[in-house]
Amino acid sequence: MDFTDDQIKRYSRHIILPEVGGKGQAKIAKAKVFMIGAGGLGCPVGYYLAAAGVGTIAIVDDDVVELSNLQRQIAHSTKTLGMPKVESAKATFETLNPDVNVIPLKLRISKDNILDLIKDYDIVVDGSDNFPTRYLVNDACVLTGKPLVSGAILRFEGQVTTIIPGKGHCYRCLFEEMPPPGLVPSCQEAGVLGVLPGIIGGLQAMEVIKLIIGKGEPLSGKLLIYDALKTTFRTVKVPKNPDCPVCGMNPTITELADYDAQYCSI
Amino acid sequence: MDDLIPDKSINIKGLVCPYTFVKAKLAIETMEVGQILEILLDYQEASNSIPKSMEAHGHKVLDVKKINDTDWVILVRKDRE
Numbered sequence: 373m374d375f376t377d378d379q380i381k382r383y384s385r386h387i388i389l390p391e392v393g394g395k396g397q398a399k400i401a402k403a404k405v406f407m408i409g410a411g412g413l414g415c416p417v418g419y420y421l422a423a424a425g426v427g428t429i430a431i432v433d434d435d436v437v438e439l440s441n442l443q444r445q446i447a448h449s450t451k452t453l454g455m456p457k458v459e460s461a462k463a464t465f466e467t468l469n470p471d472v473n474v475i476p477l478k479l480r481i482s483k484d485n486i487l488d489l490i491k492d493y494d495i496v497v498d499g500s501d502n503f504p505t506r507y508l509v510n511d512a513c514v515l516t517g518k519p520l521v522s523g524a525i526l527r528f529e530g531q532v533t534t535i536i537p538g539k540g541h542c543y544r545c546l547f548e549e550m551p552p553p554g555l556v557p558s559c560q561e562a563g564v565l566g567v568l569p570g571i572i573g574g575l576q577a578m579e580v581i582k583l584i585i586g587k588g589e590p591l592s593g594k595l596l597i598y599d600a601l602k603t604t605f606r607t608v609k610v611p612k613n614p615d616c617p618v619c620g621m622n623p624t625i626t627e628l629a630d631y632d633a634q635y636c637s638i
Numbered sequence: 639m640d641d642l643i644p645d646k647s648i649n650i651k652g653l654v655c656p657y658t659f660v661k662a663k664l665a666i667e668t669m670e671v672g673q674i675l676e677i678l679l680d681y682q683e684a685s686n687s688i689p690k691s692m693e694a695h696g697h698k699v700l701d702v703k704k705i706n707d708t709d710w711v712i713l714v715r716k717d718r719e
Contacts, residue, residue, distance in 0.1 A: 375664070384660045390695050394664045 373398035379471065383425055396585040397425065401471070403584045404428040406493035408481065408509055410457035411435070412564065413499030413523045415447035416573030417580070422465035422472045424581055429465065430475040430493065433457045444566035481505065483628035486512045495580055498522040499573065503550045504631035510535065510543035511628055514619045519590075521579045523572045525564055526557065528600040530572035533591050533610065534579050537619060540592030545613040550631060568600055642700060642713055644676035645669060651680040651709065658684035659691050662714075666697065669716050674700065677712040685710040 375383070375394065386392040386400075403426050407414050410433040421429055435457050437448040445457075452460035458476035465474050481489065486508060490496055496518050498509045506522070513520040513535060520535040522543060535542050575596065582588045597606045618625040648665045650658050658681055666675050677688065689699040689712060696718040703711050 380657065380660055380664070384656055387660050387663060388656055388691070394667045 373401060379425075382469070382471075386424070391587040392585055396587070399584050399586075400425050400581065401427045403495070404493045405430070405495050405497060405580060406490045407431045407497045407499060408505065409433050409499035409501065410445075410447065410461040411441065411499060411501060412444045412525060412566075412569030413573045413576065414457075414497075415445045415461065416570045417497050417499055417523075417577045418461055418465055418474075419447055419468065420574060420577035421580060422469045422474070424577075425469060425471050426580075426584070427471070428473045428475065428493075430477060430489070431458045431461055432477040432479060432481055432489065433461075434478055434480045444564060444569050446570065481508065483508060483630045486628065487516060490516065490518060493518070495583055496520045497576055497580060499569075499576070503556070506543065507550055507631050508628060511618050511625055513537060514542050514544075515626075515628070519583055521576045521583070523569075523576045525568050525572050527563055528565055528568065530568055530598045530600075532572055532575045532579065532596045532598075533594065534583070536590065536592040540594075541610040541612045542616060542619040544618050544625075545616045546595060546610050548613070548617065565600060568598075571598060571600070642674055644713060645673035647676040647678065649678045650684075651678060653679070653684075654681050655684055655687060659688055662688055662692070662712075663695070666692075666714065666716050671716050671719060673716050675714045675716065677714065679710055679712070680708045682710075685712065688712055689714075 383397045386397050387394055405421055405426050407418055410431045418429055418431060437452045437455050437457055437460050441448055447461040447464040456478045458478050462474040462476045465472055496513050498520060500506055514537045517537045522533050524531045579590055582590055593610055595608050595610050614621050617623060646665060646669055650661045658679055662677050685702060689702055692699055692714045698715040698717050700713040700715055705711050
């Protein structure tokens with residue numbers, strides 16, 4: 373790939389890295405990433421992927437920007453209140469880097485559309501805020517063999533894991549079934565310190581870039597847990613479960629279903 | 639060293655760090671292992687930093703020569719992908 377002088381300047385700190393170089397930067401430019409959610413996690417993930425020059429970034433989210441989002445959702449602003457989050461994020465990311473093509477999808481993903489939506493993308497990023505979506509995205513990625521970088525946050529704690537179907541674990545190896553709604557904190561009990569999604573989303577973006585350039589060790593077969601109050605990172609091994617209902621030897625989940633349990637969306 | 643014939647030559651006069659190395663690195667990436675890159679430059683600091691970075695990236699610096707009051711020529715052999 374031939375870079376323009378501006379691109380050489382923009383990506384110079386990548387190009388001088390032995391692990392990236394011009395070849396790695398060209399891979400980043402060709403990469404297509406599909407992001408679930410333009411919220412707390414989606415904002416920093418998309419921001420850094422756009423800055424890095426990821427060529428195509430699709431974002432799906434059906435919400436509009438609200439004032440209560442702005443303490444953590446850094447791609448949106450007071451000026452974009454009321455605007456669809458995907459449009460607000462697109463404007464922010466393309467202002468940062470016009471090399472990037474952001475595809476805004478203002479809709480809810482479901483079992484009926486997800487396979488078609490993700491089929492042309494290399495990597496899926498889950499920044500959703502609810503369990504039904506999280507399981508749907510996991511199952512769709514396992515069934516189609518798409519790498520999935522999953523992040524989750526609550527209060528002062530966050531988790532990141534990278535699912536490489538066929539190689540490492542999947543989300544259901546970790547948590548086989550969704551927790552019953554009563555066990556999930558209600559809106560009043562939940563809360564999140566606004567910096568937390570920046571840290572977890574930053575880790576997700578790094579995982580995505582590593583997958584694109586094929587360097588380092590992804591968090592496959594591992595779960596990283598960040599405790600912001602204690603300032604600790606723990607990485608725990610997550611073995612692939614041979615009896616996993618979706619990625620095990622004899623899967624019982626062979627097609628997608630919508631898991632429409634009633635959860636309070638945080 | 640005068641008998642070495644470069645496979646590719648670049649002129650990066652007028653550029654300063656880090657673009658001196660960025661340009662040299664992009665050039666060597668397009669070459670085959672064993673081929674020699676000749677770099678003409680006029681930024682003094684880069685006459686030290688380019689050889690250092692090229693060695694750090696696993697290539698062999700064959701020569702660094704000041705050819706006149708302002709310019710240097712560096713010869714680097716690509717030793718790894």
